[in-house]
Amino acid sequence: MTSRLSPAVTALLDDPETIKILATVGADGAPHAVAKQSLHLGEDGCLHYLELLESSTTNKNMVRSLWFDGTVAITLAHRDGRSVQIKGRPIKVHITGELFQRHYRALRLSDPEADLASVWVIEPVAVTDQNARVRREAEAVRHPHFLHLDRLARAQ
């Protein structure tokens, strides 16, 4: 099921200072997390990113996820404390066509050494706010037993 990204998440995605990490899984279950600063919101409401290397581990893991209905995780983190995790499903890859060529031209302008293998489309399925305060408050409500007693002791 598609989850629309909120304006706050979209703003975080658009912020050039946001660190964007894409985590995929290999055939053996091994996680593989790498920075993908090209992650952005596509016109179709999905997340898009540019894969520059055809034979990269991420690209292979993305193909496997698309073929076998697997999911990936994207972490967006900003130094101002904003942080979200998006679970998503790779649903399409552009290897040719208008959208691909538009990105290819822009990429080559910014980096004349670069080549473009594909533009991946990831459908967001769940978004979790990973901001430390928000996560702590949620944990306190849902799991009141999960804390150290000294934190509750009267000040002496």
Place this chain on the structure above:
Amino acid sequence: MVCVSRIPRRDEATFAEVLGAHPDFPRLIAIKIDVQRRGLHYTRRAMAAVDPTRHQIYMWEGVAYPHSMLLRDGTTILAYPQPRDRNPYDVDFIDGAFVLIDAGQVVETVELWPKPLYYDKKTSSGLPMKEVVSARPQRLDIFASSFCHFAHVDDQGCQFCPLPHHHSQLREAYDLPTRLKPEDVKECIAEALKEPGRFTNIHITGGSVIKGREMLDAELDYYIKLLRAIGEVFATPRFPSQLLASPFSEKQLIRLREETGLGSYTSNIEVLDEQRFNWICPGKAHHIGYREWKDRLVRAVDIFGRGNVNTGIVGGVETAAPHGFPSEAEALRATLDEAEDLAQKGVTTVHTVWAPQKGSKFSELRSPSLDYFIRLASGLQEIRARHGLSVDFDDYRRCGNHPDSDLARLQ
């Protein structure tokens, strides 16, 4: 659920049943195989939605239709319209998208191959560029010569092959020369490369020409001229390219490697069994022979390097009646054993999906089951991976017509 006329299924397991028996095989590649095996039928609505300014149109047996499709994983489906009794998939246009339909159910959305910019241009000699050099989603295709000695001189063409017949028709329709002129090809490629990000490979092929001081010298000389002309377009001595040609001798292969910028070499043995090869490819058997063909492929590895030489088989044709293997199990075992033997020596094998074509001697026969093709594609890819061979020059993107090399995306 879409309402289209229901065609009785052939007497075989359903797609879901077959795929259920192969949970590790990608559904999208199984769809590709099944569409290639059974063919296509474009509905009127789909044909009306085809936009000749954006999509590639192709002529086959006098009928114009969209030149193939892409699945959402980037997989190419090269398939041809087939008559209703072959139970083809329908391609319809619903809610603004082209869709594949099987037995009334939408199975996938598809995209038609995009038309490159150079397609509307002409060479300075006046030929339509799209007929000189055609395009796949990421590859430039040169059918350099419609003449094939085996088919046209000896009447010993490969029994599954409609290409000389088909290309002769095209050449006549567009007044193209039997053999393309290197300058025309060079001009088209230079024009095509003006579109950034559009192409990753150049593929050249044509029929066999056995003439020459040494057998096949005439074919070789032509390809060298052609490749040298193409090479002038590039700033580097080598460029990503594949020549699919006759099996040249070692001496000829050295010339091909040293005198051109060719990146990889392919010579299609078509059938991986000597007895069936002799029956199905009589011209190849008569002039070269099965064992010599294999030997020449192996020698090509020394010259072009591991990972740069392969051979193609017409997957499934080894089961053709009446002299093909009597069972799919035997056909598979024999084919994979021979592919293993070649892989041990550095030659990788790719397969196409045999769908009997009009214009070929086997046009009335029936291709094997989906299950067979799934096992064949998986088997060939397993062999390739086990021997550490790559197929980069003939993969899902540089070619797109081999289900086994589609699987190499995970290798």
